[in-house]
Each structure stands twice: as structure tokens, then as C-alpha cells.
Amino acid sequence: MIRLALRILALAIALPAMAQSTAPKVYAAGSLKAALTEVATVFRIAGGSDVMFEFGPSGILRDRLAKGEAADLFASANMEHPKALVDAGKAQLVRAFARNKLCALVSPKVGATTDNLLEKMLSPGVKLATSTPKADPSGDYAWQVFERAEKLKPGAFESLSKKALQLVGGPTSPPPPKDRSAYGVLVANGSVDIFLTYCTGAALAKREEPTLEIVALPETLAVGAEYGLAVMNGVSPSGERFAAFILSPAGQSVLASHGFSAP
Numbered sequence: 226m227i228r229l230a231l232r233i234l235a236l237a238i239a240l241p242a243m244a245q246s247t248a249p250k251v252y253a254a255g256s257l258k259a260a261l262t263e264v265a266t267v268f269r270i271a272g273g274s275d276v277m278f279e280f281g282p283s284g285i286l287r288d289r290l291a292k293g294e295a296a297d298l299f300a301s302a303n304m305e306h307p308k309a310l311v312d313a314g315k316a317q318l319v320r321a322f323a324r325n326k327l328c329a330l331v332s333p334k335v336g337a338t339t340d341n342l343l344e345k346m347l348s349p350g351v352k353l354a355t356s357t358p359k360a361d362p363s364g365d366y367a368w369q370v371f372e373r374a375e376k377l378k379p380g381a382f383e384s385l386s387k388k389a390l391q392l393v394g395g396p397t398s399p400p401p402p403k404d405r406s407a408y409g410v411l412v413a414n415g416s417v418d419i420f421l422t423y424c425t426g427a428a429l430a431k432r433e434e435p436t437l438e439i440v441a442l443p444e445t446l447a448v449g450a451e452y453g454l455a456v457m458n459g460v461s462p463s464g465e466r467f468a469a470f471i472l473s474p475a476g477q478s479v480l481a482s483h484g485f486s487a488p
Contacts, residue, residue: 247274247461247462249274249276250296251278251298252286252290252300253279254283256425257280261471263483264471264480265467267476268466284306284359284360284362286306287306287309287310297459299316299455300322300471303362303453304319304321304451316456317458322480323486324485325485326442326450327366327423327424330427330430330438331420331438331439332419332438338440342446345419346419347385353390353419353421354389354392355390355391356393357393362450367389392411392416392417393407406430406433408422409434410434424439
């Protein structure tokens with residue numbers, strides 16, 4: 226256990242000269258798809274193995290792992306889900322490896338700014354959307370925003386939590402469009418006026434739909450997201466190496482290029 230922890234937590238390791246024959250399986254938050262896919266490419270070029278991914282809402286992936294599905298690593302959009310797997314005896318250790326924050330992806334017709342964002346979200350004529358709480362940490366973080374809003378305007382939590390459309394990230398949510406941002410599609414086609422999502426996801430959506438706007442939350446509403454990496458029981462040697470690579474300067478550099486900050 227101690228030897229494994231030291232190997233995983235090292236920020237730089239020497240990869241083997243030849244790629245491993247066994248590709249590690251990684252369950253990972255959907256918000257990490259672009260970043261971790263590139264990390265895996267750099268890992269392979271550096272002499273590592275291929276990596277197999279299963280992307281989805283972190284809460285749903287946690288439940289699948291808790292019920293016995295096998296993976297080498299679990300990269301979650303929060304720390305709670307991987308820690309729960311450690312507590313349940315399914316994983317060996319957890320390490321914070323990235324940070325994100327919430328932004329508002331907004332239709333230009335709304336006229337939202339950082340200063341008036343709460344007013345716009347509360348407006349009866351504005352359609353507000355989030356991911357699904359409990360199933361997806363993004364939804365949990367959005368509810369934290371609503372709790373902060375309550376301190377500024379009594380009654381805001383009830384209004385926002387009731388009006389917010391939980392359109393993605395749930396067990397019955399439709400699958401996201403292939404190679405497209407679900408957030409961008411929903412805001413661009415008018416289904417939603419404001420979507421509270423990760424800033425990294427908002428940036429990807431704006432690349433696809435340049436007319437959309439990204440509005441930073443004011444400090445009074447701002448909520449950060451800490452991502453946790455769990456090393457599962459029975460992790461393969463190639464899984465250990467990929468975990469260490471994610472934590473290494475090379476892996477962290479790729480994550481930073483996708484908008485994530487260091488833990």
C-alpha cells in the first residue's frame with residue numbers, strides 16, 4: 226500500500242521504454258473527455274500504453290464502480306465520490322489532480338453580465354438549466370450557487386432550484402450529441418437561455434457556437450470544483466503509470482491547456 230501510494234503520488238516518473246500490453250481502463254467525468262484524451266495521447270507517445278476510457282457523470286460512474294464494475298482509475302469531478310469508493314473498500318487512495326469552476330453559458334439575447342447575472346437567472350422569462358444534482362457534480366455545484374444566491378436575496382434558492390431545468394447528467398437524460406457540446410446545442414437552439422456549467426465546458430461550447438457568451442459568476446456566487454483521482458483495487462502497472470503521468474508536470478500541462486488549474 227505504501228509503495229503504491231509513493232508511486233502514484235510522484236509527480237514525475239520514468240515511463241518504460243516500450244508501451245505496456247495491457248491498456249488501463251479509466252472511468253472519468255464527462256467534463257474531462259477532451260483533456261484526458263489528449264493526456265492519454267501524450268502518455269502513449271512518451272512510451273506508455275493505450276488507455277481505455279468510460280466517460281459519464283461522476284455520480285453515475287461511482288455507483289457503477291460501487292456495484293462491482295472494474296476499472297483501474299476513477300477521475301471524478303469532485304472529491305466526495307472517489308473518497309466514497311475508498312471508504313467502501315473499492316479504491317486504495319485518492320489524490321486531487323485538477324480544479325475547475327462554474328460559468329454561465331448564455332444566449333446573447335439575454336444581455337447577461339457578471340453584475341446582473343443573478344437578476345437574469347431569477348427573471349421569470351429566462352430559461353435556466355443545469356446538470357442533474359447527485360448524479361453529476363456539476364448539478365451539485367449549481368445548487369451551491371443557488372445557496373449562495375439565497376444569502377444575497379432571500380427566496381432565491383427556492384426560485385432558482387424550482388425553475389432550473391436539469392437537462393443533462395442524469396440517469397434518464399438523453400445521450401449528448403456525438404462530438405458536440407450538449408450545452409452549446411441547447412443554448413444555441415433556444416431550449417435554454419442560461420446554462421450553468423463548468424467554465425471548461427462553456428469554452429468548448431463557444432468554440433462550436435461562437436455567438437454564445439460566457440459570463441463569469443460574481444465572487445459572491447462563485448463556486449469552484451476540485452477533481453479527485455482514485456486508484457482502484459487491483460490497479461494494473463500500466464494504470465499506476467498513467468495515474469502518475471496525470472499528476473506529472475507533463476500531464477498537468479495538458480490539463481492546463483484545456484482550462485483546468487492545478488489542485
